[in-house]
Amino acid sequence: MRFMYIVTSPHRTPPTPAFMEAVGKLADREIKAGRMIDNGGLMPLSTGARVQIKDGQLSVVDGPFIEAKEVIGGYAIFELSDKDEAMAMAKEFMQLHKDYMPGWEGTCELRAFASPAH
Amino acid sequence: MPSAARTAADAHRAILAIWRIEQPRLITSLARMLRDVPLAEELTQEALLAALEQWPQGVPEKPGAWLMTTARRRAVDHLRRGRMLERKHELVALDLEQQQQAMPDFDSALDDDIGDEMLRLIFTACHPRLPREARTALALRMICGLTTDEIARAFLLPDATIAQRIVRAKRTLSDSGLAYETPRGEELSQRLSSVLEVVYLIFNEGYTAARGEDWLRPQLCNEALRMGRVLTAIAPHEPEAHGLLALMELNASRTVARTDATGEPILLLDQNRALWDRFQIRRGLQALDLARKLGGAGGFYVLQAAIIACHALAPAAVDTDWARIAALYAELAAVMPSPIVELNRAVAVGMAEGPEAGLSIVDRLVGEPALKTYHLLPGVRGDLLQKLGRHEEARAAFEAAAALAGNKRDQELMKRRAAAAVKEQ
Numbered sequence: 001m002r003f004m005y006i007v008t009s010p011h012r013t014p015p016t017p018a019f020m021e022a023v024g025k026l027a028d029r030e031i032k033a034g035r036m037i038d039n040g041g042l043m044p045l046s047t048g049a050r051v052q053i054k055d056g057q058l059s060v061v062d063g064p065f066i067e068a069k070e071v072i073g074g075y076a077i078f079e080l081s082d083k084d085e086a087m088a089m090a091k092e093f094m095q096l097h098k099d100y101m102p103g104w105e106g107t108c109e110l111r112a113f114a115s116p117a118h
Numbered sequence: 119m120p121s122a123a124r125t126a127a128d129a130h131r132a133i134l135a136i137w138r139i140e141q142p143r144l145i146t147s148l149a150r151m152l153r154d155v156p157l158a159e160e161l162t163q164e165a166l167l168a169a170l171e172q173w174p175q176g177v178p179e180k181p182g183a184w185l186m187t188t189a190r191r192r193a194v195d196h197l198r199r200g201r202m203l204e205r206k207h208e209l210v211a212l213d214l215e216q217q218q219q220a221m222p223d224f225d226s227a228l229d230d231d232i233g234d235e236m237l238r239l240i241f242t243a244c245h246p247r248l249p250r251e252a253r254t255a256l257a258l259r260m261i262c263g264l265t266t267d268e269i270a271r272a273f274l275l276p277d278a279t280i281a282q283r284i285v286r287a288k289r290t291l292s293d294s295g296l297a298y299e300t301p302r303g304e305e306l307s308q309r310l311s312s313v314l315e316v317v318y319l320i321f322n323e324g325y326t327a328a329r330g331e332d333w334l335r336p337q338l339c340n341e342a343l344r345m346g347r348v349l350t351a352i353a354p355h356e357p358e359a360h361g362l363l364a365l366m367e368l369n370a371s372r373t374v375a376r377t378d379a380t381g382e383p384i385l386l387l388d389q390n391r392a393l394w395d396r397f398q399i400r401r402g403l404q405a406l407d408l409a410r411k412l413g414g415a416g417g418f419y420v421l422q423a424a425i426i427a428c429h430a431l432a433p434a435a436v437d438t439d440w441a442r443i444a445a446l447y448a449e450l451a452a453v454m455p456s457p458i459v460e461l462n463r464a465v466a467v468g469m470a471e472g473p474e475a476g477l478s479i480v481d482r483l484v485g486e487p488a489l490k491t492y493h494l495l496p497g498v499r500g501d502l503l504q505k506l507g508r509h510e511e512a513r514a515a516f517e518a519a520a521a522l523a524g525n526k527r528d529q530e531l532m533k534r535r536a537a538a539a540v541k542e543q
Contacts, residue, residue: 033142
């Protein structure tokens with residue numbers, strides 16, 4: 001099963017070097033274990049934009065978005081046996097936040113990819 | 119299921135999931151301490167048993183570190199128990215114990231560079247000295263962290279059979295002094311073929327399985343893919359490792375399209391290509407590209423991957439580059455001469471140059487002893503004859519194919535084609 005992990009957080013401070021190092025090691029391990037297929041961190045909101053449709057109107061809004069409470073910081077794609085494995089992986093990943101960025105709060109959402117129906 | 123039982127089953131599954139993630143690292147770490155892979159595997163199993171016993175009361179915050187500590191403690195105990203050991207070893211044990219007391223050593227779990235040890239683990243599990251089925255079981259157990267029961271289910275065999283294979287294989291390794299060695303350089307390339315063979319075997323076992331009543335059979339494909347990725351990550355200069363990964367990714371990309379809603383197989387050319395997994399195709403093509411850049415264009419797995427890539431790259435069945443496929447089959451036949459490869463080449467030539475050209479290859483194969491009971495030989499022959507308008511001969515060929523077909527589905531398909539040939543007359 002393929003899973004996408006999306007990390008969101010209200011914190012906008014960049015991650016600490018120690019955290020980045022720990023995550024780098026985990027990523028290296030998971031690539032070598034053949035489970036992590038892809039991952040990436042995202043640049044701050046101020047560099048992004050939103051193209052949206054509202055009241056039938058298409059509009060473009062440049063970042064930063066004042067009203068945004070949660071920011072997507074990054075994603076990863078894993079190939080795993082089942083949801084249990086996906087949960088174990090997410091917990092280990094989030095534990096690193098707890099260990100290396102005390103006070104940080106956020107969410108790691110995991111979603112299975114839909115497989116096409118006949 | 120009563121809810122208490124369900125909770126227990128959930129906990130069990132969650133523990134096994136953590137186990138699959140952590141297990142290779144535990145074995146490699148213990149193998150380094152003990153200089154014995156089979157023994158390391160045994161002691162990590164004890165750590166799993168301890169987890170299954172204790173975690174239902176609550177999974178520790180850092181389950182990986184817990185398992186590592188428990189497993190290392192077992193290894194230290196083992197080293198200590200060996201009273202016959204040299205004093206040097208006792209010192210090692212003492213040293214380890216002190217080290218362990220100085221723990222929590224939670225982060226070192228991440229610090230280990232497991233590449234080299236992992237390679238050793240894989241090469242030990244897939245040692246050419248072991249019978250093929252033992253290598254397969256050992257690889258699934260030691261590299262993928264499947265339990266004996268899971269492996270047995272995946273191969274539709276009794277637990278005891280798999281357990282026995284594993285015990286015997288480990289004994290063979292220990293008795294032959296193969297418990298801890300890493301092939302290097304020249305030897306690595308030679309030994310790699312034994313590893314790739316096991317991985318491919320596991321993949322095919324899952325791939326040829328019908329849609330799973332049991333998730334474990336299709337799961338074999340995923341485990342094989344995962345091992346393929348492990349190999350390309352830790353042995354990145356081996357073109358055939360990339361070739362095998364490419365072959366598996368490209369084949370697996372068609373999984374959803376291979377059967378209809380009722381489970382009936384759909385042949386490659388009839389498949390709905392919109393259902394092919396683009397993400398996986400891209401990865402397969404990348405691996406193929408890398409294999410070629412490493413100079414492996416003519417390798418056994420690379421050539422097979424290149425053939426599948428021709429299909430993956432064709433937007434529709436009619437766009438298939440059959441001339442290229444025919445040429446690749448010719449190259450493959452040179453690497454590994456086989457009448458089955460030749461039969462496949464005949465199909466491609468038939469598509470590229472016309473049925474006459476294909477038929478002349480097939481007719482040369484008719485007396486081939488290896489294909490005497492292979493239903494696809496008359497099957498392919500019938501198809502080519504039919505295209506040439508030689509319906510009576512086609513009917514006879516399809517009937518011969520139906521008589522040889524091993525399963526009902528193939529039998530019926532061939533009978534249908536024989537009946538269609540009669541109508542054309």
